[in-house]
Amino acid sequence: MSTIADNIAQVSSRIRAAALAVGRDEYTIQLLAVSKTKPAEALREAYAAGLRDFGENYLQEALSKQLELADLPLIWHFIGPIQSNKTRAIAEHFDWVHSVDRLKIAQRLSEQRPADLPPLNICIQVNVSGEASKSGCTPADLPALADAISALPHLKLRGLMAIPEPTEDRVAQDAAFAAVQSLQASLNLPLDTLSMGMSHDLESAIAMGATWVRIGTALFGARGSQQMHRQP
Ligand SMILES: *Cc1c(COP(=O)(O)O)cnc(C)c1O
Numbered sequence: 001m002s003t004i005a006d007n008i009a010q011v012s013s014r015i016r017a018a019a020l021a022v023g024r025d026e027y028t029i030q031l032l033a034v035s036k037t038k039p040a041e042a043l044r045e046a047y048a049a050g051l052r053d054f055g056e057n058y059l060q061e062a063l064s065k066q067l068e069l070a071d072l073p074l075i076w077h078f079i080g081p082i083q084s085n086k087t088r089a090i091a092e093h094f095d096w097v098h099s100v101d102r103l104k105i106a107q108r109l110s111e112q113r114p115a116d117l118p119p120l121n122i123c124i125q126v127n128v129s130g131e132a133s134k135s136g137c138t139p140a141d142l143p144a145l146a147d148a149i150s151a152l153p154h155l156k157l158r159g160l161m162a163i164p165e166p167t168e169d170r171v172a173q174d175a176a177f178a179a180v181q182s183l184q185a186s187l188n189l190p191l192d193t194l195s196m197g198m199s200h201d202l203e204s205a206i207a208m209g210a211t212w213v214r215i216g217t218a219l220f221g222a223r224g225s226q227q228m229h230r231q232p
Contacts, residue, residue, distance in 0.1 A: 003045070004042060004045045004046050004049060004219060004220065005045070005048075005049035007218060007219045007220070007221075008031075008046065008049045008050065008051060008219060010218070011031065011202075011215055011218050011219060012031065014202060014203065014218075015029050015031065015202065015206065015213065017203075018202065018203040018206035018207065019206055021203075021207065022206065022207045024206065028211060029206055029210060029211060029212075029213060030053065030211060030212050030213075031051065031053070031212075031213060031215060032053045032054070032055045032077055032079075032195070032212050032213065032214045032215065033046050033051045033053065033054050033055065033215065033216075033219055033220075034054075034055040034056075034057075034079065034198075034214050034215060034216035034219075034220075035054050035055065035056060035065070035216070035220065036055075036056055036057040036058060036061065036080070036216065036223070037061075037223045037224070038220045038223075040064075040065045040068035040069055042220055043065060043069055043074070044069065044072070046219065046220075047069075047072050047074065052073070052074060052075050053074075053075045053077060054074055054075070054076060054077065055077040055078075055079040055098070055214055055216075056076065056077070056078060056079065056080070057078075057079055057080030057081075058080060059078075059080075059086045059089055059090065062076065062078070062093070062094075063089065063093060066093060075095045075096070076093065076094045076095055076096070077094065077095065077096040077097070077098055078090050078094045078096070078097045078098070078099065079097075079098045079099050079161075079214060080099060081099060081135055082097070082099060082100070082105050084104065084105065084108060087105060087108035087109050087112055088108075088112045090109065091108075091109045091110075091112035091113045091114070091120060091154075092112070092113075092114055092117075094120070095120070095121060096120070096121040096122075096123070096158075097109065097120060097121070097122055097123070098123040098125065098161040098195045098212075098214070099123075099125045099135070099161065100122050100123065100124055100125065100149065101124065101125045101126075101127075101135060101136050101137045101145075102137065102145070103145060103148050103149070106122065106145075106148070106149045106152055106155060107152065109122070109154075109155060110152035110153060110154040110155045111154070113154035113155070115154075118156075119153075119154050119155055119156040120154065120155050120156065121155075121156050121158050121193075122149060122155045122156065122157050122158060123157075123158055123159050123160055123161035123193055123195045124137060124142065124145060124146060124149065124157070124159075124160055124161065125137065125160075125161045125162065125163070126138075126139060126142055126160050126161070126162050126180060126183060127139075127162075128162055128164055128176050128179045128180055128183075129164050129165040129176065132165040133163065133164075133165060135163070136162065136163070139179075139183055142160075142183055142187070143186070143187060146187050146189055147189075150189055157189065157191065158191060158192060158193035159184060159191040159192060159193030159194050159195065159211070160180055160183060160184050160191070160193075160194055160195070160196075161194075161195035161196065162176070162177070162180040162195075162196045163196075163198070164176035164177065164180075164196075164201075166200065166201075167201075168200065170203075170204055173201045173204035173205075174204050174207065174208060177196055177197070177201075177204055177205050177207070177208035177209075177210070178208050180194060180196055180208070181194060181208045181209045184209075192211065193211050193212065194208075194209050194210050194211050194212070195210070195211070195212040195214060196208070196210045196212075196213070196214075197210045197213035197214065197215075198213070198214055198215065198216070198217075199215055199216060199217040199218035202215065
């Protein structure tokens with residue numbers, strides 16, 4: 001059985017190889033460990049092996065892990081769908097939010113961000129797979145949403161996030177990630193982040209400019225389906 005440290009080494013070498021293949025500096029790509037459904041002990045193990053950034057989808061689960069791991073200097077990323085009644089806790093307890101897809105949520109996060117914390121780093125989730133995905137703003141709505149969010153005082157708009165329809169077809173993966181990259185380029189804003197690529201498609205995402213790859217399964221193993229919806 002492989003350990004989390006072994007898995008991190010393997011994922012890191014996939015990132016390095018993918019960067020090398022397209023002439024990118026591997027240090028421009030950061031590894032976000034997606035730890036949803038995994039116990040605090042697994043995050044502690046990943047921390048000991050060098051990881052600092054953790055992505056969580058379910059608020060209550062994330063908050064209880066944050067308490068258990070309060071002795072570690074971790075950086076927390078919220079990456080799941082956001083209901084309005086969760087924005088205050090997200091604004092108070094996270095460093096990044098990758099899954100903002102409407103202005104109302106962004107306004108609440110900005111209003112509720114505590115004054116003693118730095119601006120909350122934001123990625124707008126964009127839906128490049130049409131009807132195949134429900135989350136994310138449409139490409140048509142993106143320019144106005146990005147302009148409005150970049151004007152909010154307690155947020156820092158960093159870039160875009162996408163979860164394309166899963167496929168093993170590299171040509172289709174490349175097309176979806178290239179669409180995200182060109183949407184990013186079409187915005188007249190100083191953005192430095194593309195959050196895209198998961199366990200099965202990180203090579204394609206890196207080829208198309210990813211700066212965060214969000215990796216769960218390849219680091220922590222498969223998630224049991226019975227654990228998938230613990231959110232109350
Ligand atoms: C679960 C999840 C991931 C990680 O997916 P894996 O296929 O396990 O690597 C990445 N991003 C988001 C938004 C997720 O919900």
